[in-house]
Amino acid sequence: MNRISRTEGLHGSLRVPGDKSISHRSVIFASLAEGVSKISGFLDGEDCLRTVEVFRNMGVQIDRTGTTLTIHGKGLKGLKEPEVPLYFGNSGTTARLMSGVLAGLPFFTTTYGDESLSRRPMDRVVAPLREMGASIYGREGAKKLPISFDQSPLRGITYELPVKSAQVKSAVLLGGLFAEGKTTVIEQGRTRNHTETLLPQFGVELTEEDLKVSIDGGQVLTAADVDVPGDISSAAFFLVAAAITRNSDVTIEHVGLNETRNGIVQALDQMGADISYTITDYIGEEPVGDVKVRSSTLEGQTFEGDIISNVIDEIPILALAATQAKGRTIIKDAKELKVKETDRIQAVCDNLNALGASITPTEDGMIIDGGTPLHGAEVSSAGDHRIGMMEAIASLITEGDVSIQQPEAINISYPSFFSDLDQLLVKK
Ligand code: SPQ
Secondary structure, eight states, rough: EEOOOSOOOEEEEEOOOOOOOOOOHHHHHHHHHHEEEESSSSSSSHOOOOOOOHHHHHTTTEEEETTTTEEEOOOOTTOOOOOOOOOOOOHHHHHHHHHHHHHHSOOOOEOOOOOOHHHSSOOOHHHHHHTTTTTEEEHHTOOOOOOOOEOOOOOEEEEOOOOHHHHHHHHHHHHHHHHHHEEEEEEESSSHHHHHHHGGGGOOEEEEEEEEEETTTTTOOOOOEEEEEEEEHHHHHHHHHHHHTTTTTEEEEEEETTTTTTHHHHHHTTTOOEEEEEEEEEETTTTEEEEEEEEOOOOOOOOOOOOOHHHHGGGHHHHHHHSBBEEEEOOOGGGGGGGGSHHEEEEEEEEHHHTTTTEETTTTHHHEEEOOOEEEEEEETOHHHHHHHHHHGGGGOOOOEEEEEEGGGGGGGGGTTTHHHHHHHHHO
16 A cells, blocks of 8 residues: 655656557567567566567567567567467557467467456457457457467458557557458547557558558568657656646656657646647657646646547546646546546546545546545555556645555556656655
8 A cells, every 4th residue: 555645846857667558569569570679668567568478478589688678589470389378467458469469370379367357348359350260269259358369361351440449450450460461440530550650660561541551461570679768658647747736847758759649748738737848859750759847727628539549548647637627627538448457437536536526427438627625535546557646646736645555556557656756756
């Protein structure tokens, strides 16, 4: 249990750990590539380490020194049948993206996850992969983990995504690498595009047109070095912390500012936050820069439509910002939050209301009446890293201490969260 007290403000500069989405993809692509790739700035959180372990179990040598990985890729045809079931832990990204890979491999694999991941939907990737010819078996007709994959040739398809999901898009494109012919994915709206930005660095050609991405099967991946930028989803906790606390002035450096991921910067700006950013570099096609935030007076807003996919993982912390804004904030079109590590609509409402907020859950989001002072209480991460970090930031503004049950969930995406937070806290 972690107990945190109100702060006098946050000051200084910080680099947050590597982007989770890019770290997963770097390991997957480098393992499937021919040759040796070096990944620096890798996120050594539990989720990304699951992806590493999955490939080690299929014969890929992956050496890790801190946040640098050296991956001796095996090519699309060089992986070996694992002797053990593959464990995805809490990681939805590992489960969904690896399904695309495992469906295309010429051997049997069986996979499982922790309690939370075993509740999350897998039919969204299983359905298109089966349409491509994959042999997939599992619980509830393979709607849920555990799931097994057997050898079966894949053929390219054109698939219109029924949900806005980068994981499903990526799973189908990865299946497409192993398939005969062309695979095309058509999105309903833009989702994070790291698969599309990173695959070309490994020599894969993709064609993109509006919301359509196509890949030709059988392309060879060649080793590449990747420098992973800081994770904007991790930075978001400090951006909101600085905006809602007095006497704060924080800069998050060298963070990924991909336009499919920078929704939290847009959302805070829309709420009137004192926020600005500069792009300082490009890593491949990924823009990287510094984001500066100062204590702000926020105004409630309505967030709906296209911005939602761009800010989906930041909605818990955005909701906290909204509790301190003037007026009402409405979040709509965010039904996907119900199938994350927890039902994040319910978890945000239950935990922030326990601290004195006024939030009403809706079918696809929440309504937050702002300007509520928060007080201490005992809350829980409920095993969800983003809920745990949101609670830790909330505790910086509560009258009275907040106790957080299951704080260890934060290690999923941000093992150094509490020491990084401590670096920014102004000491009395
Ligand atoms: O990996 P996991 O557990 O699904 O992680 C989350 C998160 O909060 O870190 C979601 F719970 O991020 C997803 C994100 O919501 C990571 C991701 C990706 O790397 O492709 C895409 C999003 O999920 P989805 O279902 O919208 O594709």
